[in-house]
Amino acid sequence: MPELRKDPVTGRWVIISTDRQKRPNDFRFERASIIGREQCPFCPGHESFTPREVFAYRQNGTAPNTPGWDVRVVPNKFPALQVEGTLDREGEGMFDRMNGIGAHEVIIETPVHDRTLAAMSEPEIERVLWAYRERILDLKQDRRLRYILVFKNHGAAAGATLEHTHSQLIALPIVPDVVREEIDGARRHFSLKDRCVFCDIVRQDLVDMRRVVIENADATALAPYAPRFAFETWLLPKRHGARFEEAPRHEYESVARLLKSVLQRMDRALESPAYNLILHTAPFSDDVGDLFHWHIEVLPKLTRVAGFEWGTGFYINPTAPEEATRVLKGVKL
Amino acid sequence: MPELRKDPVTGRWVIISTDRQKRPNDFRFERASIIGREQCPFCPGHESFTPREVFAYRQNGTAPNTPGWDVRVVPNKFPALQVEGTLDREGEGMFDRMNGIGAHEVIIETPVHDRTLAAMSEPEIERVLWAYRERILDLKQDRRLRYILVFKNHGAAAGATLEHTHSQLIALPIVPDVVREEIDGARRHFSLKDRCVFCDIVRQDLVDMRRVVIENADATALAPYAPRFAFETWLLPKRHGARFEEAPRHEYESVARLLKSVLQRMDRALESPAYNLILHTAPFSDDVGDLFHWHIEVLPKLTRVAGFEWGTGFYINPTAPEEATRVLKGVKL
Numbered sequence: 001m002p003e004l005r006k007d008p009v010t011g012r013w014v015i016i017s018t019d020r021q022k023r024p025n026d027f028r029f030e031r032a033s034i035i036g037r038e039q040c041p042f043c044p045g046h047e048s049f050t051p052r053e054v055f056a057y058r059q060n061g062t063a064p065n066t067p068g069w070d071v072r073v074v075p076n077k078f079p080a081l082q083v084e085g086t087l088d089r090e091g092e093g094m095f096d097r098m099n100g101i102g103a104h105e106v107i108i109e110t111p112v113h114d115r116t117l118a119a120m121s122e123p124e125i126e127r128v129l130w131a132y133r134e135r136i137l138d139l140k141q142d143r144r145l146r147y148i149l150v151f152k153n154h155g156a157a158a159g160a161t162l163e164h165t166h167s168q169l170i171a172l173p174i175v176p177d178v179v180r181e182e183i184d185g186a187r188r189h190f191s192l193k194d195r196c197v198f199c200d201i202v203r204q205d206l207v208d209m210r211r212v213v214i215e216n217a218d219a220t221a222l223a224p225y226a227p228r229f230a231f232e233t234w235l236l237p238k239r240h241g242a243r244f245e246e247a248p249r250h251e252y253e254s255v256a257r258l259l260k261s262v263l264q265r266m267d268r269a270l271e272s273p274a275y276n277l278i279l280h281t282a283p284f285s286d287d288v289g290d291l292f293h294w295h296i297e298v299l300p301k302l303t304r305v306a307g308f309e310w311g312t313g314f315y316i317n318p319t320a321p322e323e324a325t326r327v328l329k330g331v332k333l
Numbered sequence: 334m335p336e337l338r339k340d341p342v343t344g345r346w347v348i349i350s351t352d353r354q355k356r357p358n359d360f361r362f363e364r365a366s367i368i369g370r371e372q373c374p375f376c377p378g379h380e381s382f383t384p385r386e387v388f389a390y391r392q393n394g395t396a397p398n399t400p401g402w403d404v405r406v407v408p409n410k411f412p413a414l415q416v417e418g419t420l421d422r423e424g425e426g427m428f429d430r431m432n433g434i435g436a437h438e439v440i441i442e443t444p445v446h447d448r449t450l451a452a453m454s455e456p457e458i459e460r461v462l463w464a465y466r467e468r469i470l471d472l473k474q475d476r477r478l479r480y481i482l483v484f485k486n487h488g489a490a491a492g493a494t495l496e497h498t499h500s501q502l503i504a505l506p507i508v509p510d511v512v513r514e515e516i517d518g519a520r521r522h523f524s525l526k527d528r529c530v531f532c533d534i535v536r537q538d539l540v541d542m543r544r545v546v547i548e549n550a551d552a553t554a555l556a557p558y559a560p561r562f563a564f565e566t567w568l569l570p571k572r573h574g575a576r577f578e579e580a581p582r583h584e585y586e587s588v589a590r591l592l593k594s595v596l597q598r599m600d601r602a603l604e605s606p607a608y609n610l611i612l613h614t615a616p617f618s619d620d621v622g623d624l625f626h627w628h629i630e631v632l633p634k635l636t637r638v639a640g641f642e643w644g645t646g647f648y649i650n651p652t653a654p655e656e657a658t659r660v661l662k663g664v665k666l
Binding site: 013093153197226227301308309314318 | 484558
């Protein structure tokens with residue numbers, strides 16, 4: 001059974017995923033093994049390679065776990081957390097732990113093995129966002145869960161181990177540190193100003209424009225003022241809204257359009273970089289409707305100087321966001 | 334001039350190191366270029382390849398910037414921060430920035446090109462710790478500075494770009510996020526219990542023993558209860574003390590002995606893994622003498638699934654710390 005443990009100093013929770021337990025020997029030769037399309041568990045016809053699907057957009061008349069799907073969601077075959085069981089919370093002296101209850105799912109974004117998210121059409125990308133929404137709405141009915149982390153690793157340098165384009169979702173009985181920090185910061189701002197900090201950022205940047213890569217009626221793609229990574233780009237809806245899964249229909253369409261444009265610009269300007277995409281949305285139960293603002297962060301992984309930042313939490317970024325914006329804006333699509 | 338910028342949501346500071354500014358093209362072909370010993374800027378005889386030394390342990394009668402040194406400290410040739418200038422703090426609307434004032438130095442740990450820290454003798458490792466101390470004591474006289482981050486990247490997977498063993502030091506006019514978080518957590522614990530949280534951890538673990546890798550009279554090497562990384566190991570002095578640079582002489586000797594043993598055990602058990610080593614010590618001016626406890630964290634980089642953790646700040650660790658401890662304790666040295 002996996003376990004969630006809390007660091008007694010920082011309050012940071014980590015998953016000790018003992019079901020994926022590695023012996024020392026296992027670490028020695030680990031490398032990203034790129035699996036060809038014959039063996040790809042995400043290709044149509046290979047539905048039996050994965051656990052049974054929990055959701056799919058399918059062509060009419062096709063049966064679950066057979067070809068005919070456009071987006072397919074399945075439990076991760078090597079899950080970091082387990083759905084079954086009760087959420088036992090307990091102390092071990094000064095330490096705190098709980099059972100690793102939760103869900104770990106894979107969103108297969110397209111049946112086409114070698115199509116990237118950037119290369120998919122805008123309606124196809126929008127459909128992926130809708131799949132995120134469907135899974136969040138379903139999983140948040142489970143009262144044991146407090147947060148759903150939706151993310152995508154693209155490219156080996158970003159941690160992807162399978163080539164066929166996919167996102168992942170981890171549903172958690174705790175709120176992860178990075179979200180807690182954001183909410184604490186947003187709460188500080190709100191208590192000072194009675195305004196959402198993200199709304200203020202969007203408003204100021206849409207006047208300044210030096211960090212706005214592109215915008216449309218509903219959403220803005222901008223380089224944050226203090227980016228951790230070179231060419232880090234955030235996509236924010238212009239309308240205030242704390243929860244991704246409660247966004248109005250037209251926002252998904254607008255965000256999908258921006259996302260395609262941003263990813264294509266990165267592909268052209270930076271020669272198809274590895275990246276992580278992370279959906280930031282409010283925890284299920286917290287009363288943060290006024291102060292949090294859902295958004296998507298795209299974090300290219302361009303440099304190899306990862307160790308320092310990773311270990312210290314302190315980031316050195318060689319590219320000013322104004323320069324990154326200039327480069328991405330300048331790309332001819 | 335590099336710049337420090339504060340994220341308006343999380344309060345996290347990042348360095349925008351414009352002097353290292355990369356054009357998009359620069360990212361395309363970046364890779365760790367291992368420089369052979371003929372070109373190694375850290376080898377004796379090549380002292381002119383680096384900026385002029387700021388500190389060295391030298392054999393009697395040898396001149397600065399010539400061979401004859403045992404440990405040599407030089408400014409980083411490509412510094413993330415600059416020593417010259419005034420610390421202008423300013424706002425840009427809702428955003429906060431300051432000049433990137435600070436120091437970025439390299440501690441060359443040995444003149445021998447291919448000797449690792451683990452392979453150095455205990456007195457040689459102790460001398461490296463003393464060099465850290467000397468540089469901290471010198472730099473903290475600069476009233477513009479608030480924190481010194483001492484760290485080591487060993488191996489390409491940990492971000493090292495030069496093979497010749499070395500540590501780095503970044504002196505900052507701000508307290509980085511990771512230290513701020515630790516201090517906030519330690520303060521919460523102290524306000525509840527009137528005790529140092531690290532002292533409590535050491536005390537509980539020395540009774541429990543399931544996470545104690547090794548100990549000696551002055552110090553303990555233990556696996557933290559909620560480690561982010563497989564085989565993560567912390568070295569803590571048993572005596573309470575907030576500041577590394579104020580530790581009594583015998584603690585450096587004891588910590589050096591433990592550090593050698595831990596690194597050797599990792600080398601044997603995990604086939605010489607890449608790792609980051611990070612010194613956690615109190616900020617210069619903060620009144621945290623009672624509540625903070627200096628320590629060294631060794632973070633092996635064993636898995637490649639870095640992207641998710643890096644992007645989300647949420648960690649999945651496949652090895653329980655009790656299992657990691659069992660493995661490291663079991664190594665025959």
